[in-house]
Amino acid sequence: MTETHAHSEPLTDTTAIPGIVDRLRAAFASGRTKPIAWRREQLRALRRLLTEERPTLEKALKADLGKSPVEAHTTEIGFVVNEIDHTLKHLASWLRPQRVPVPMALAPAKARRVREPLGTVLIIAPWNYPVNLSLAPLVGAIAAGNTALIKPSELAPATSAALAELLPRHLDTEAVAVVEGGVPESTTLLEQHFDHIFYTGNGAVARIVMAAAVKHLTPVTLELGGKSPAVVEPGVDLATTARRLAWGKYTNAGQTCVAPDYVLAVGDTADGLERELAAAITEMFGDDPRTSPDYGRIVNERHFDRLTALLGSGTVVAGGDHDRDTLYIAPTVLGGVPADAPVMAEEIFGPVLPVIRVPDLDAAIAFVNERDKPLALYAFTDSEETKRRLTARTSSGALAFGLPVAHLAVPDLPFGGVGESGMGAYHAAASVDTFSHTKSVLDKSLVLDTMRVAYAPITDLKERILRRML
Numbered sequence: 001m002t003e004t005h006a007h008s009e010p011l012t013d014t015t016a017i018p019g020i021v022d023r024l025r026a027a028f029a030s031g032r033t034k035p036i037a038w039r040r041e042q043l044r045a046l047r048r049l050l051t052e053e054r055p056t057l058e059k060a061l062k063a064d065l066g067k068s069p070v071e072a073h074t075t076e077i078g079f080v081v082n083e084i085d086h087t088l089k090h091l092a093s094w095l096r097p098q099r100v101p102v103p104m105a106l107a108p109a110k111a112r113r114v115r116e117p118l119g120t121v122l123i124i125a126p127w128n129y130p131v132n133l134s135l136a137p138l139v140g141a142i143a144a145g146n147t148a149l150i151k152p153s154e155l156a157p158a159t160s161a162a163l164a165e166l167l168p169r170h171l172d173t174e175a176v177a178v179v180e181g182g183v184p185e186s187t188t189l190l191e192q193h194f195d196h197i198f199y200t201g202n203g204a205v206a207r208i209v210m211a212a213a214v215k216h217l218t219p220v221t222l223e224l225g226g227k228s229p230a231v232v233e234p235g236v237d238l239a240t241t242a243r244r245l246a247w248g249k250y251t252n253a254g255q256t257c258v259a260p261d262y263v264l265a266v267g268d269t270a271d272g273l274e275r276e277l278a279a280a281i282t283e284m285f286g287d288d289p290r291t292s293p294d295y296g297r298i299v300n301e302r303h304f305d306r307l308t309a310l311l312g313s314g315t316v317v318a319g320g321d322h323d324r325d326t327l328y329i330a331p332t333v334l335g336g337v338p339a340d341a342p343v344m345a346e347e348i349f350g351p352v353l354p355v356i357r358v359p360d361l362d363a364a365i366a367f368v369n370e371r372d373k374p375l376a377l378y379a380f381t382d383s384e385e386t387k388r389r390l391t392a393r394t395s396s397g398a399l400a401f402g403l404p405v406a407h408l409a410v411p412d413l414p415f416g417g418v419g420e421s422g423m424g425a426y427h428a429a430a431s432v433d434t435f436s437h438t439k440s441v442l443d444k445s446l447v448l449d450t451m452r453v454a455y456a457p458i459t460d461l462k463e464r465i466l467r468r469m470l
């Protein structure tokens with residue numbers, strides 16, 4: 001669980017990287033990844049990897065993040081299996097060329113939109129869902145017919161090693177490669193020519209990625225994070241609200257990009273909500289969550305120190321215990337948190353939930369709009385009018401009422417951010433969009449030359465016709 005492993009010994013020799021990329025580019029150029037049969041076969045092979053190698057992946061996730069096998073299934077392995085199944089079911093229809101109408105002036109002719117793969121894509125993944133966030137983008141890259149290089153996070157070294165070992169064993173090694181390592185390896189990778197870069201992680205590195213992409217005019221998808229607020233209105237069922245917030249916040253010990261970052265408790269809801277949050281934590285993880293098999297650990301000492309420094313930002317209403325040796329931080333609720341407290345300065349990305357009091361919905365909306373556009377905005381309300389106002393007056397990657405986090409499990413909802421929370425989106429059909437170019441195809445027969453009217457010399461008659469037609 002320490003950072004030293006990956007930083008001190010690079011796992012892929014950086015001098016080998018240009019050759020790996022060349023091989024992937026050559027494989028794409030050969031056309032082997034274009035037939036839908038190849039794509040299906042690779043997706044099925046990836047599915048087999050996820051089921052047959054499940055114990056290895058579960059062990060790696062346990063070592064990196066203390067993830068329980070059930071959480072490993074619901075948020076990572078099973079999640080990607082579902083993504084594959086959904087993709088296999090719908091891929092043919094997503095790839096089918098779409099006919100579009102042709103203007104009168106060009107008739108008779110046919111026009112259609114045809115998807116083509118981009119080429120060789122780079123997927124840079126973070127440590128918090130190291131299987132999901134490496135392989136779900138890979139599903140899209142393969143489905144769209146690309147070759148792909150995955151760079152897992154060095155901060156989840158066991159999972160990175162497992163992916164580096166397993167992917168070549170199960171998938172077409174000419175078309176899919178893994179490069180392990182940290183900054184030196186990523187820097188060398190970003191110097192290479194890719195046709196798309198899909199980056200998941202923090203905004204600071206996203207800027208490095210985008211700057212590097214300029215060199216080859218490479219399009220980027222940036223899946224970033226930020227502070228996702230949860231608005232709680234008076235009158236809602238606070239016990240259910242608290243359980244759902246606790247579930248969304250404390251899964252993976254809060255290290256989830258779409259975890260509710262903080263609560264905006266409207267009117268008089270704060271006291272009751274804080275009590276219910278404390279009760280929900282006990283109900284889920286017992287009196288001592290460190291003994292719960294369902295509760296994870298912080299990824300490393302650096303993040304542990306960052307998080308424990310935030311505990312003084314308010315009054316500890318629940319949790320607060322921590323142990324550096326085991327990287328444990330209890331599921332924590334902070335009450336009485338001022339809007340300018342340190343815990344409100346940056347994405348928390350850990351099991352600390354501040355509750356901020358706001359007088360009314362307008363104040364909550366103003367609070368959200370004064371800050372960066374979040375990856376997700378959550379609201380717990382019984383009012384359709386509140387839902388309408390939040391939908392119309394705020395901007396976020398996603399907006400969910402009554403349930404945090406789970407929108408990303410709806411395959412046909414594109415998943416992505418806006419503004420500081422990212423650009424571009426993926427999952428299911430949106431992944432095929434992201435990893436494809438939509439080529440416009442116009443097809444006009446040479447048999448009858450209906451274009452004569454447009455050719456010079458332009459007579460008065462031609463002019464009248466052209467002015468009427470166009």
Ligand code: NAD
Pocket residue numbers: 124125126127128129133151152153154155181182183186187190200201202203205208209223224225226256257258347349375416417422
């Ligand atoms: P991280 O430290 O693992 O970094 C992400 C990737 O960037 C890693 O593969 C890392 O090696 C690479 N990297 C680091 N420095 C680099 C450099 N200088 N040049 C090129 N690559 C470099 O993960 P992180 O950034 O700490 O991840 C947490 C952040 O990611 C949070 O902000 C979280 O909200 C966000 N996140 C977003 C999503 C999403 O889907 N939108 C999902 C998970 C996490």
